[in-house]
Amino acid sequence: MNSALITGANRSIGLETAKQLSEKGLFVYLGSRNLENGEEVVKELNEKGFQNIRAIEIDVTNPDSILKAKKIVENEQGKLDILINNAGILGVNPQTAAETSIKDIQNVFDTNFFGVISVTQAFLDLLKKSESPRISNITSGLGSLTLHSDPNWKYYHVKGAAYGPSKSALNAYTIVLAYELRDLPFKVNVIDPGYTATDFNGHSGPGSVESAASFIVKHTLTDENGQTGQYFSNDIEDETGISPW
Structure with missing residues (x-):
């Protein structure tokens, strides 16, 4: 049975993604910064028939927490x-470029950017033991510099000095990572689940968590011919779902 680790998966899109991967026969580590919260969610899932999901404590901003989670996966699976x-934070609002403090911006980057790098680097050796390793970095349409520069884009006026830039940086890192792993069977992509109604945005998005998770699963469970180093968005209205960077 193949295994998956999803960070920030104890609610919203991450949780729904865990459920959908479980339904497809994968063993899923449901990452939660607070283990008790994660275990409570898994208990509820077990009662609904999900038996191949396990809560695992992982705080992407804490190196010791990441290493502990890695050791658990390594001991139980031998690979990933x-x-x-998926773990991410929005940060304080408003996020004006002129007044948002460096501390507030760094706080967002610590989770959304540096946290992803820390987790990825820690688990890379376990991923290399897989026959078809996949890394999906969950991004946002707000990370697209091309769209943000287009006055005709429907979210053109949704600007911020912390969250969007953290996702732009994540996108750039993913391009480099995909390039470095291009000669291995990795598929490394950024996936924007679209503007989804979640606690993250006060349920203001038009999309559902089911659609968002389905999009993530679709572009994660790809075969050997799948694309790598790409930017997929659930808000792009064409067959490819490819977003401009």
Whole structure:
């Protein structure tokens, strides 16, 4: 049975992604910064028939927490097939470029950017033991510099000095990572689940968590001919779902 680790998976899109991967026969590590919260969620899932999901404590901003989680996966699975870097924070609002403090911006980057790098680097050796390793970094349309520069884009006026830039940086890192792993069977992509109604945005998005998770699963469970180093968005209205960088 292939295994997957999803960070920040105790609610919203991450949780739904865990459920959908479980239904497809994967063993899923449901990453939660607070283990008790994660275990409570898994208990509820077990009662609904999900038996191949396990809560695992992982705080992406804490190196010791990441290493502990890695050791658990290594001891139980010996490898990791899928890593979905989903944990993220919005940060304080408003996020004006002129007034948002460096501390507030760094706080967002610590989770959304540096946290992803820390988790990815820690689990890379376990992923290399998989026959078809996948790394999906969950991004946002707000990370697209091309769209943010287009006054005709429907979210053109949704600007911020912390969250969007953290996702732009994540996108750039993913391009480099995909390039470095290009000669191995890795598929490394950034996936924007679209503007989804979640606690993250006060349920203001038009999309559902089911659609968002389905999009993530679709572009994660790809075969050997799948694309790598790409930017997929659930808000792009064409067959490819490819977003401009």
